Amino acid sequence: MKRVLTVTLVLALFASLLAGCGTENRDGQGRKTTLNLFTWEGMFPQEVLDEFTAETGVTINYSNFDFNETMLTKLQAAKGGDYDLVIADDYIIETVIAEGLAQKLDRSKIKNFGNINPIYQGQFYDPHDEYTVPYGAGVQTIVFDPKAVKIDITGYADLWDESLRNNIGIIANYRVINGMALKVLGESYNTEDIDVINAAGKKLLELAPNIRIIKDDNLQDDLLSGEIAVAVMYTSQVTMAKMANPDLKVVFPKEGIGFGIMAMFIPKNAPNPDAAHQFIDFILRPEVSARCFEWLGYYCTNKAADELIEPEYKEFLTLPPEFTSAGMEMIQSVGAEAEEAHARVWTEFKAACGQ
Amino acid sequence: MNAGETRTRRRRGTRAASLAVAPLYAFALLFVVGPLVYMVILSFLRRAETWGVVRELTLENYAHILEPVYLKTFYESLKLASLTTLLVALLGYPFGYFMARLSRRWKQRVMLLLMIPFWTSSLIRLYGWIIVFRANGVLDRLLMALGVVQAPLKLLYTYTAVVAGMVYALVPFMIFSVYSSAEKLDWQLVEAARDLGATSFQAFLTISFRLTMPGLLSGVVLTFIPSMGLFFIADLLGGNKVVLVGNLIQEQLMKARNWPFAAALSVVLMILTSLMIGLYRRVSGVKDLEGLV
Numbered sequence: 255m256k257r258v259l260t261v262t263l264v265l266a267l268f269a270s271l272l273a274g275c276g277t278e279n280r281d282g283q284g285r286k287t288t289l290n291l292f293t294w295e296g297m298f299p300q301e302v303l304d305e306f307t308a309e310t311g312v313t314i315n316y317s318n319f320d321f322n323e324t325m326l327t328k329l330q331a332a333k334g335g336d337y338d339l340v341i342a343d344d345y346i347i348e349t350v351i352a353e354g355l356a357q358k359l360d361r362s363k364i365k366n367f368g369n370i371n372p373i374y375q376g377q378f379y380d381p382h383d384e385y386t387v388p389y390g391a392g393v394q395t396i397v398f399d400p401k402a403v404k405i406d407i408t409g410y411a412d413l414w415d416e417s418l419r420n421n422i423g424i425i426a427n428y429r430v431i432n433g434m435a436l437k438v439l440g441e442s443y444n445t446e447d448i449d450v451i452n453a454a455g456k457k458l459l460e461l462a463p464n465i466r467i468i469k470d471d472n473l474q475d476d477l478l479s480g481e482i483a484v485a486v487m488y489t490s491q492v493t494m495a496k497m498a499n500p501d502l503k504v505v506f507p508k509e510g511i512g513f514g515i516m517a518m519f520i521p522k523n524a525p526n527p528d529a530a531h532q533f534i535d536f537i538l539r540p541e542v543s544a545r546c547f548e549w550l551g552y553y554c555t556n557k558a559a560d561e562l563i564e565p566e567y568k569e570f571l572t573l574p575p576e577f578t579s580a581g582m583e584m585i586q587s588v589g590a591e592a593e594e595a596h597a598r599v600w601t602e603f604k605a606a607c608g609q
Numbered sequence: 610m611n612a613g614e615t616r617t618r619r620r621r622g623t624r625a626a627s628l629a630v631a632p633l634y635a636f637a638l639l640f641v642v643g644p645l646v647y648m649v650i651l652s653f654l655r656r657a658e659t660w661g662v663v664r665e666l667t668l669e670n671y672a673h674i675l676e677p678v679y680l681k682t683f684y685e686s687l688k689l690a691s692l693t694t695l696l697v698a699l700l701g702y703p704f705g706y707f708m709a710r711l712s713r714r715w716k717q718r719v720m721l722l723l724m725i726p727f728w729t730s731s732l733i734r735l736y737g738w739i740i741v742f743r744a745n746g747v748l749d750r751l752l753m754a755l756g757v758v759q760a761p762l763k764l765l766y767t768y769t770a771v772v773a774g775m776v777y778a779l780v781p782f783m784i785f786s787v788y789s790s791a792e793k794l795d796w797q798l799v800e801a802a803r804d805l806g807a808t809s810f811q812a813f814l815t816i817s818f819r820l821t822m823p824g825l826l827s828g829v830v831l832t833f834i835p836s837m838g839l840f841f842i843a844d845l846l847g848g849n850k851v852v853l854v855g856n857l858i859q860e861q862l863m864k865a866r867n868w869p870f871a872a873a874l875s876v877v878l879m880i881l882t883s884l885m886i887g888l889y890r891r892v893s894g895v896k897d898l899e900g901l902v
Contacts, residue, residue: 420763423848426849426860426864427864428864428865465850466763466766466848467766467848467849467850468848468849468850469844469845469848469849479743479744479745480744480745481743481744481763481765481766589658590656590657590658593865593866593867594865594867596865597860597861597864597865597867598676598678601678601679601682601852601857601860602678604849604850604852605678605681605682605685605850605852607849607850608768608847608850608851608852
């Protein structure tokens with residue numbers, strides 16, 4: 255009996271090996287086609303990658319980087335080769351394009367291009383959408399626990415309310431936080447006017463008594479444990495907080511919304527640009543997109559996928575239908591002098607929070 | 610064997626010895642002096658518009674430090690370091706002193722208990738403190754059960770929490786250095802003082818305390834220097850609201866990408882710390898710091 259079982263198992267193993275060979279896709283010369291994907295770890299659910307391979311026969315060679323800057327260095331060293339598709343943040347893509355390390359997309363190969371939400375198109379890093387297709391978007395919101403807050407929060411200005419004393423947690427990203435004060439003053443995130451930045455700093459000092467925590471990692475835990483009632487945090491943290499406690503409220507600040515985009519581009523000398531186009535088109539399918547964004551926890555940039563996102567995720571993964579791009583602004587790099595003013599204002603603010 | 614031969618052999622011996630220590634010198638040059646020189650040079654350069662530095666000499670970065678915002682971080686660091694050192698000395702000195710008087714067996718046991726926490730990363734141990742301090746955490750529940758307080762105290766993310774974390778992280782260093790000093794103490798001297806009519810307190814002050822001074826002072830140095838630089842405790846337990854020089858350097862380096870300014874801050878911090886150590890030695894008159902310098 256035991257022997258029969260062993261023989262069967264061995265045969266099954268061989269059969270699966272042979273089957274594996276059968277599905278392997280080869281190009282005209284009999285070479286295997288692969289897609290060299292270069293991005294952060296864990297950007298796609300494994301099933302989606304497997305489906306792509308099963309459908310097209312293109313195997314995916316996934317390599318990661320931790321920082322945008324590392325990606326740029328490697329891409330520069332490879333002279334725009336080695337990788338077929340890269341996903342990185344907006345500001346670094348601006349540099350990649352300026353350095354001539356990206357190639358223009360062939361729209362005829364991307365049938366689903368029209369699915370992209372136009373709100374996320376035509377941004378500073380690629381004004382004519384020639385090089386990139388947006389993937390996940392980070393949208394700056396305010397999250398609060400309605401049970402622990404007496405006022406209704408609709409915008410950044412409400413954070414200055416006295417009833418929120420020592421009850422707010424914020425991320426340690428000074429462009430975002432100084433930006434809140436800039437927005438309350440009706441200014442742009444990207445102003446290089448030192449007087450305006452200083453005015454925002456003065457405004458921030460009034461917010462200091464309400465701040466209890468400033469930190470980048472796991473701020474959602476403090477909101478969930480009741481340590482704080484209001485949080486301004488990263489999109490992925492908002493998603494985690496909402497998953498754990500659906501009663502939390504997510505607000506699009508009425509003063510304006512800051513956002514960032516991670517986008518896909520094909521390097522100049524990509525070994526297999528066809529596979530990259532195929533992959534972009536595959537990901538832009540509404541049903542594939544919806545699954546990716548639900549898994550990733552960033553805002554959906556695929557308009558056609560919005561309605562497929564499960565209702566439980568909708569509130570924090572899609573923009574409301576009536577939403578317009580009027581109040582939205584991306585945070586861009588500013589000059590050294592403005593950057594230093596931001597850093598100084600921020601240090602003053604943090605010290606004031608500790609008083 | 611004549612004298613000349615011995616001389617050559619001895620010379621050969623020294624040459625072999627210097628060859629043997631050469632890697633050590635190379636290591637020190639490469640990994641200690643090298644980065645230090647690099648940092649000092651960096652502190653005189655100008656930052657580039659977006660990324661990196663421009664090769665252009667300037668004193669701007671040092672002028673920057675004189676701005677009140679940044680001077681204040683030095684004041685805050687000195688304040689926290691002094692307070693931590695004081696508390697560590699008050700807790701650690703008696704501990705180390707009495708530990709040295711235990712029987713051999715108990716000494717080993719206490720030593721083991723002191724060492725065990727070091728098997729865990731200090732970061733993880735700090736997370737332990739978060740569990741203790743957080744709202745409705747261990748401490749809150751204990752105090753409420755005892756009826757000391759009615760509502761949860763907001764202990765986490767306060768200055769007190771930072772000080773507690775600092776003292777916790779640094780007290781072992783004080784204990785070890787006081788202990789090693791007190792271990793060597795000749796207790797017969799204390800007995801002699803008692804025989805000559807000193808009270809036990811007088812005997813402690815004139816004999817034991819004097820003789821354990823090097824241990825105490827090296828403990829002070831071992832506590833003071835790290836507490837000038839430990840920024841993650843203020844981050845984790847203080848919610849980032851206490852801005853120390855360490856935090857500022859980290860932020861300028863990682864977030865503001867202003868490397869020259871971060872380097873200038875580090876240079877000033879190093880000079881300041883060295884001056885403080887010099888001052889301790891001058892004031893205390895102790896030339897020999899237990900196991901240090």
